[in-house]
Amino acid sequence: MGMTRTLLECSLSDKLCVIQEKQYEVIIVPTFLVTIFLILLGVILWLFIREQRTQQQRPGPRDIAPVPPSRDLSWEAAGRGGNVALPLKETSVENFLGATPALAKLQVPREQLSEVLEQICNGSYGPILRANMNTGDASKPKSVILKALKEPAGLHEVQDFLGRIQFHQYLGKHKNLVQLEGCCTEQLPLYMVLEDVAHGDLLNFLWTCRRDVMTMDGLLYDLTEKQVYHIGKQVLLALEFLQDKHLFHGDVAARNILIQSDLTAKLCGLGLAYEVYTRGAISSTQTIPLKWLAPERLLLKPAGIRADVWSFGILLYEMVTLGAPPYPEVPPASILQHLQKRKIMKRPSSCTRTMYGIMKSCWCWREAGRPSPRELRLRLEVAIKTADDKAVLQVPELVVPELYAAVAGIRVESLFYNYSML
């Protein structure tokens, strides 16, 4: 309309009018074209982004995480590290017991557990307690260890705990593994009942051997080279037992060996072995002090029983030094770089060449170059024959647990037990 009126109002000789008409062509047509172009560009961009998003959401081969083999799918579905914790109020423990009738045979009536004597420490599931269990004869209560599940616990924690009890049951009896006596899982709090290995862990025993303590409850706080081999041999028997079941321990260290007055050694700390059993692989939920780990573990590669053999070499070092932290000059976080330079620990002054030779065979970088637990045990049995049974191992310096924890790369709370009570 505006254009028509303009044309009508101007004569042919009117130059201004022609210019005005050209201005309309110059402004409107390009603006229109640019707008169309922008709209088209916007639509194309939108379609492109939408397609990208759909591809990201669609599971493709590169997105599938490898699923480790598992023997217990119901447990796997709940996920040990998953975040599906339901308050116990919403579900009942009886439901889980219904799903695990095998535990019925293991039940210890709660009234048989008469009194809690002491709390030993806080374990991975909760408090570890020493209690008396009635045996029927009131004059002869039996001391047992209760591993309690801390409260409040989530659904997956309860399943994990019950699974752990079943794992003990699956393992069966071995004189060098801590024995399951039963469980209390019909109501809260949940307990795993274990035999009491009264003298506690080997690390505390070794530290006590540094003191001027002669004897306590029948245990002699003297250690000879022969006894080191004797304890080592029992640990290897436990490892052979695990290997026969296609398992490995994953945390062989003095802190995970319990000791009786006759120097019977029992491997405990089976948390990682349980993880291998349920998941077929070690996941990152367990934190193991780095200085005990074989290179393949530090490099997060698949590991097996020969990684335990590496740790066994460190255990020999612990015993012969009466509980010194390994690699005292290396910060825990630098241990991998240290080993990558093919450096191993030097022979401690208290260690014979024969024993050091055995340690070195455990610390072969290549897994295949290390002996099997059985081969190692046979070597120990030969060494025992000529080992010194007279000279008592002596280290004059007492251990400061906080210092030890820092050098060894261990949480100090996981260490205190007998030693602090002496």
Ligand SMILES: Nc1ncnc2c1ncn2[C@@H]1O[C@H](COP(=O)(O)OP(=O)(O)OP(=O)(O)O)[C@@H](O)[C@H]1O
């Ligand atoms: N049967 C037992 N007899 C005596 N002391 C024990 C017994 N079991 C555990 N302890 C004490 O409790 C400490 C922790 O034990 P353990 O490593 O088995 O517990 P945890 O934290 O539940 O580990 P994991 O889950 O790996 O088994 C031991 O070092 C030891 O001092």
